[in-house]
Amino acid sequence: MKIAGATVVVTGGARRIGKHISLGLAQRGANVVVNYQSSATEAHEVVEACVNMGTGALAVQADISSKLGVEAVRDAAISKFGGVDCLINNASIYPNTPLDELTEDDFDRNIAVNLKGPYLGCWLFGLHMRERGHGKIVNITDWGVNRPYTNYAPYFVAKGGIVTLTKVFAKELAPTVMVNAIAPGPILMPDDFSTSTVAAVAQATPLRRIGDPEDLLQTTLYLLEGTDFVTGAVIPVDGGRTIS
Numbered sequence: 001m002k003i004a005g006a007t008v009v010v011t012g013g014a015r016r017i018g019k020h021i022s023l024g025l026a027q028r029g030a031n032v033v034v035n036y037q038s039s040a041t042e043a044h045e046v047v048e049a050c051v052n053m054g055t056g057a058l059a060v061q062a063d064i065s066s067k068l069g070v071e072a073v074r075d076a077a078i079s080k081f082g083g084v085d086c087l088i089n090n091a092s093i094y095p096n097t098p099l100d101e102l103t104e105d106d107f108d109r110n111i112a113v114n115l116k117g118p119y120l121g122c123w124l125f126g127l128h129m130r131e132r133g134h135g136k137i138v139n140i141t142d143w144g145v146n147r148p149y150t151n152y153a154p155y156f157v158a159k160g161g162i163v164t165l166t167k168v169f170a171k172e173l174a175p176t177v178m179v180n181a182i183a184p185g186p187i188l189m190p191d192d193f194s195t196s197t198v199a200a201v202a203q204a205t206p207l208r209r210i211g212d213p214e215d216l217l218q219t220t221l222y223l224l225e226g227t228d229f230v231t232g233a234v235i236p237v238d239g240g241r242t243i244s
């Protein structure tokens with residue numbers, strides 16, 4: 001699939017990794033739909049930057065953990081650009097949830113945003129893409145679903161579901177729509193991580209460094225434009241973290 005002229009929806013596309021992917025896609029000529037939940041200013045700045053690069057762009061506020069929210073993003077994208085070619089299921093939460101302080105709500109929130117959101121995206125955008133005769137969906141999971149560390153139990157349970165979700169929808173939507181996932185390692189640390197924690201994470205990574213959002217953009221570009229013969233795959237982009 002050619003990215004230039006395609007319409008790509010990026011959930012959580014206003015900040016951090018989502019922002020880098022949104023801008024990278026715009027740079028290659030895609031129309032970008034930047035979904036956000038609370039970062040309105042940042043979303044509109046990303047849209048402005050995309051438009052300044054000469055592409056179409058739209059910011060859509062919506063909570064992707066509800067069917068209504070995902071339909072709102074899909075319908076706004078269709079109404080502005082005529083259809084959606086690609087979806088990047090990037091939006092996520094990453095709350096620290098130590099075992100001794102867990103609440104039932106921790107589970108519900110993580111499942112809602114980190115698993116139900118991408119599920120709704122695969123389902124509702126997937127049907128739209130199938131009807132149009134083509135499409136690509138990229139889900140974002142986490143290297144840690146294979147080797148989980150402590151204090152993030154509901155996050156990893158939800159992110160683990162994305163691996164199955166990816167294979168399920170790859171099969172359901174074949175041969176028309178390709179569905180794959182990226183499993184990032186340490187790329188952008190949470191703001192509250194100390195310098196020593198970040199150094200320890202780098203030390204525990206075989207390539208001895210933290211990755212860069214560009215690594216995820218390049219993998220996304222590969223899945224969208226570099227091949228039309230990969231579906232149901234989960235690609236680690238983790239500096240070797242999974243094998244450490």
Ligand SMILES: NC(=O)c1ccc[n+]([C@@H]2O[C@H](COP(=O)([O-])OP(=O)(O)OC[C@H]3O[C@@H](n4cnc5c(N)ncnc54)[C@H](OP(=O)(O)O)[C@@H]3O)[C@@H](O)[C@H]2O)c1
Pocket residue numbers: 011012013014015016017018035036037038039040062063064065089090091092093094113140141142143183184185186187188189
């Ligand atoms: N950062 C890393 O090193 C790393 C490592 C492994 C995996 N990942 C995965 O890579 C992806 C991007 O990571 P990140 O660190 O850039 O993510 P992030 O900063 O934690 O979150 C990205 C965006 O998700 C949006 N979001 C949260 N809940 C939402 C909802 N209910 N509806 C719509 N949007 C919602 C937020 O939008 P608003 O700001 O508008 O509220 C936020 O800006 C995530 O899927 C993450 O799990 C990241």
